[in-house]
Amino acid sequence: xxxxxxxxxxxxxxxxxxxxxxxxxxxxxxxxxxxxxxxxxxxxxxxxxxxxxxxxxxxxxxxxxxxxxxxxxxxxxxxxxxxxxxxxxxxxxxxxxxxxxxxxxxxxxxxxxxxxxxxxxxxxxxxxxxxxxxxxxxxxxxxxxxxxxxxxxxxxxxxxxxxxxxxxxxxxxxxxxxxxxxxxxxxxxxxxxxxxxxxxxxxxxxxxxxxxxxxxxxxxxxxx
Numbered sequence: 618x619x620x621x622x623x624x625x626x627x628x629x630x631x632x633x634x635x636x637x638x639x640x641x642x643x644x645x646x647x648x649x650x651x652x653x654x655x656x657x658x659x660x661x662x663x664x665x666x667x668x669x670x671x672x673x674x675x676x677x678x679x680x681x682x683x684x685x686x687x688x689x690x691x692x693x694x695x696x697x698x699x700x701x702x703x704x705x706x707x708x709x710x711x712x713x714x715x716x717x718x719x720x721x722x723x724x725x726x727x728x729x730x731x732x733x734x735x736x737x738x739x740x741x742x743x744x745x746x747x748x749x750x751x752x753x754x755x756x757x758x759x760x761x762x763x764x765x766x767x768x769x770x771x772x773x774x775x776x777x778x779x780x781x782x783x784x785x786x787x788x789x790x791x792x793x794x795x796x797x798x799x800x801x802x803x804x805x806x807x808x809x810x811x812x813x814x815x816x817x818x819x820x821x822x823x824x825x826x827x828x829x830x831x832x833x834x835x836x837x838x839x840x841x
Contacts, residue, residue, distance in 0.1 A: 665692035665810035672812050675832045679813070681825035686804075686815045693811040695720070695803065696789040700754050700781040703765070708779065710809060713752065717812075717834050718805040719821070721753040722787055725767050727799040729818040734773055739822035740830070742775040749834055751776055751821075756784040804833055 672688040679686040698710045698720075710720070721737060723730035734753070741751040753776050755764040761782060768778065781787075790796035795803060797816050804812040812833055820826060 662692035662694045662810065664808060665689075665694050665806075668692065668806045668808065668810035668812050671806060671833065671836050674836050675812065675829060678825070678829040678832045682820035682823035683815075683826045683829050685817060685819060686813045686829065688813045689811045693793065693795075695795075695805055695809050695811055696793060697809070698754070698781075698786045698789055700779050700786055703778040703780075710752075710805070713750065713805075714809060715807045716747070717749045717807060717830070719749075719751045719802065719830065720805055721751065721800055721802045722756055722790070722796065723753055723800050724755060724757050725763055726757070730800040731767070731771075733800060733818040733821060734768070734776075735771065736820055736822035736826075738773045738775045740826060743822075743827060744830055744834075745775065749830065752779060754779045754781050754786055756781050756787055758782055758784050804830070806833070 669689050669692055672690075676688045679688060695710060700708055702708055710718070719737075719740070723734065725731065737751050737753055745751065755778070757764050757780075761780070764780065765778060768776075787796050787799075787801070790801060790803075795801065795811070795814050800818055801814075801816060802819065803814045806812050
């Protein structure tokens, strides 16, 4: 006759099974998302907490032509996006540490992107300088000459030309929930932290947009 396990032994065995299951889930998540991601999500981006406070101060300026801008609700360090300048020199978002950045991803096949490009150019002309830049990154993946030709054709002269022919910048932003379509635009503080995000176009040359950017710049001086 087979001896049945005692109730206490059964409870211990169940505890071990449950513990093993939890460990398996953690290992699985680490495999999919990476240990660094799990650690970051658990502790939050502490260095970016000032950007959330800044977002609260700037929030009243998200109105009118920029009413669609969504302010950061939790700390988020933007991935160190990699792209190139017009000469093919490798750059990354870290090159803009110490400056407020309006990061924009665009492509010639994206009609709303083309529509808002003159406004971004006008914003750069008005506010661009040592403390702020519109960083518009083209993500066309086929004809490398087409974006440059189009910009020349429509008279975009103030925006520096940045390009990511791999479109990895879009995927990197998508991985942190900040890219759902085109155009995608983020307002980033001098520490590389999210202040706000908008999916879709906006009238960046408007007084509403200028006041929004100026408010962010005023409160982020000194690195946030």
